Amino acid sequence: MNEIVKACPTHELELRFIPEGISKAGNRYNAFYGCPEKLCKYSENIPEKKGHFLSMQGEHRRAKEIAYGGSANRAIEIGAKSKAEFEEMFNYFMEHWQVWYVKNVLNEED
């Protein structure tokens, strides 16, 4: 997927992706591209559906990193004695997590 990189016309800095979230006032906001310059208010909107997809991708990556570490620790805790045993246990936990994640996290949103 080739993302067109946009820049702030004032600072000529590459815009940063800001994932969707909830403002301090408690309002939901869509993902958008913003200037990395702190006081600059320049931003470009992302269509809601695409913004949501990109935000979820970021979340998924973070969640996967955590699951990776957790699965490796669990395999060691249980007492994997060889590389093959470790791989087997690790894969088991990762698959388990994947199913759980799709069912409980991804399906919640729609």
Ligand SMILES: [Zn+2]
């Ligand atoms: Zn700017």
